[in-house]
Amino acid sequence: MFWWLVLVIATAECSLVKIEQGLVQGIPAEDGEYTMFMGIPYAKVDMENPFGSVATTRYDLISAPDQKLPLKLAEYFGHNFNNVDEAVYFLSKKEPKEIIEANAALSEPSLVCFEDSSRMQSFITSPLNHGNDKIKTTPIISGYNNNEVLLSHIHKTTEDFQNNNVFYEKLKEFNFPNLDKLVKIMRRYYIGDEKMTRKVRWEIIDFDSDLSYAYPVQRSIDKFLEYSESILFHYIFSYNGNRNFVKSRANITEGGATHADDLGYLFDMVFFDSNPFGDDKLVLERMTTMWTNFAKYGDPTPTTSELLPVRWRAAQRDALHCLQIDSTLSSCKRPNHRPHALWDLFYKLLQ
Incomplete structure (x- = not known):
């Protein structure tokens, strides 16, 4: 976040x-x-991508690096170079804010990437599974909301679903050789033999949420537990209240929590009532207390209390403990294990 x-x-x-x-x-x-x-x-909001290019877990943000980007940025400042190294040296003399503004003006978003180690010195030298002392000793809270991609599909009509094969459009990015078979399997798993209509919008929300957020988080947690010596606390936030950050502004009242909805219960915001009451107040007090405890002690629930009656247990390799945060708190192990097992198999096919 x-x-x-x-x-x-x-x-x-x-x-x-x-x-x-x-x-x-x-x-x-x-x-x-x-x-x-x-x-x-x-x-109007682009319901297929309401958050723009902010969500770093989205698979469609991964692309080949633009080797000519330094040349384009230098040209923006009025200098034409034929050599990338010369352009990079020129840009290194600019203020960071100038580079950011130029990059935004060119609409050329760029992310960190691994360089060809045979041609140049590496900046990133070791991924997580090669070990990193700092990562190994850093406690982590990691989780997601139960209806992460709700906003993208909740208002779609039957015509929208029929004109856009969500399964195909989302899965084609993986360049799977037997794409049609894969689409058929995923479709049967999530909606059975039902037709693509508004009636199955919640199943589509589950599919897209699993693909874009829930399973990537789960996969990252499994990697962390495999290679780290530290502790990790896993959660799923599903509360639907008046302070849900995204839904409240989109005037959506149905369903659980969509992407970023939990922020309304962690931070004070000018467009929310400064005096919450009822379940909103309870969830806010629980969230802020647990996150504060984690920052202070490395443990969200060092002791149980009337406010926090459930102990939030750390996840383990053989027991993925999870805290479900709603109007009540409850514990579970290995949440959503059935769809996540399917996605495990899917990723094995890609290897």
Whole structure:
């Protein structure tokens, strides 16, 4: 989670603009040069990708590095180079903020990648499974929300589902040789022989959530437990309340928690009631207490109490303990093990 961004948003002053339809709430940008608005009349969200390119767990963000990007950035500043090394040297003299602004202007998002070790000195030298002393001794909280991709599919009509084969569109990125067979297997697992209609939207949400968030988190946890000597606390957040960060702003009341909904119970935000009550208050107090305990003691529940009646047990290789966070707290082991076992087999086929 990009919690630092949420903190910036939460502490910013609120501004309101009166329009024909009513008041639109705005928040000053971090640099103070403009105002960001929480809602624009008649604006539409791309329901296939409502969060843009922020979610780093998405498989469709992985792409070949653009070897010409330094040349493009240098050209943006008015200098033409034929040699990448010369362009990189030129860019190294620029302020980081200038590079970021130029990169954004060119709409050329770039991520860290492994370089060809035979041609140049490596910056990243060892993945997790090669061992890292710092990683091995760092406690971790890792989890996800139970309806992560709800926003992408909840408003779709039967026509939307029929015009877009979600299973095919999501799985084709893996370049699997027998794609049609794979699509058929996944479709049967999640919706059986049902037709692609609005009736199966919750099953589609489960499929997309498993693919994009739940299983990647689970796979990362398994790797961590295999190679780390530290402790990990696993959770699933499923509470549906008035402070759900994304759903509340999208006016969605059905279902559990979608991506980033848990942030409303960890941070104070200007667009939420500063005096929560009922289950909202209870969930907020539990979340903030557990996360504070983890920061202080490395354990979210060092002791049980009236507020925290359930001990959050650390995950183990042979017993993946998990805390389910709803209006009540409950413990389980190896959550969603059936679909995750299917995805285990899927990834083995790719190896």
